[in-house]
Amino acid sequence: MEIDYKNIKVIGFDADDTLWVNETYFRDAEAEFCRLLSKYETPNKIDQELFKKEISNLPMYGYGVKAFVLSMVESALELSNYDIPNKTLEAILNIGKDMLKKPVELLDGVDVVLKTLSKKYRLILATKGDLLDQERKLEKSGLTDYFHHIEVLSDKKEDNYAKLLKHLDIHPSEFLMIGNSLKSDVLPLINIGAQAIHVPFHTTWAHEEVTDEDTNGKTYKTINTLKSLLKYF
Missing domain, CATH: 1.10.150.240 (Putative phosphatase; domain 2)
Structure with a gap:
């Protein structure tokens, strides 16, 4: 089934293993x-x-x-x-x-994708982890200017996303999340009425793994690289 993104006004991006290596x-x-x-x-x-x-x-x-x-x-x-x-x-x-102290290694196509999408959509960064470390990586990445809002969440569950969207006055039906984790970046968004696109990374922490039962009946797109986003937007 083809997924319709015509109502999307705001696109959120995960950071670790979506924009850079972690x-x-x-x-x-x-x-x-x-x-x-x-x-x-x-x-x-x-x-x-x-x-x-x-x-x-x-x-x-x-x-x-x-x-x-x-x-x-x-x-x-x-x-x-x-x-x-x-x-x-x-x-x-x-x-x-x-x-x-590790360098921030951007994944392939990140800069061109953000540059292209930021001309048409409002972009936000929604990541989790240690605030100081995430701020350090973001500054080193050179990507800050692409984002309208940056949020470091304590966790990425339905309530966390719902509160963020409410705070930013974003209706879930107009929001799309991009990330490498089905558990953190895809399923919670679908469950609150938003959309999500999965961009797998070659290594996944065991805590982020999901079962077929978790994804059964959930509608989302999986793409191999971030650059593939530009086919749809």
Whole structure:
């Protein structure tokens, strides 16, 4: 079924892994964490325990590098039976610092897509994570001027989006969200009466994965690259 976008007036974009590389750095950090903890457990067990710790900490720490580092420290303490050397803890903290210093690598076509769409539509950025880190990445990206509004959300659930659209006086039927996560950028929007386009990234955090049951009956378009948006707008 062809999806009609003629009523769209505002287009929202996710940031991490939609406009620039992000999850790849987390996978690299996890591999280094496993190396540092290799004397205590297998890589698979370390990965499992770290993921469980991240999920249990989400209500308190939220998303982002700093939350990730705190979960690594807690996991290291528990996996080592609280016998982790101070130097190893320092190395874990340095993993986080290195992540915060990473360059902002724009994905292919981002600049031309935003430049083209900003001439016809009002664009907003709706991302989640640590405010300071997201502001840093946005400034380094050089994309700030394309956006009418920038919002760093504590989470990306239906209520978060509904409050944002109400605040910006945007009717859901006139809003389209673009993002790499079905769980965070697509399904919540469809559920509140907006539209969404999925642009998959090659790496997805396990917490963002969805089942066929979650997407059953949901109408949205999936495109391979951000540049493909220009075929429709």
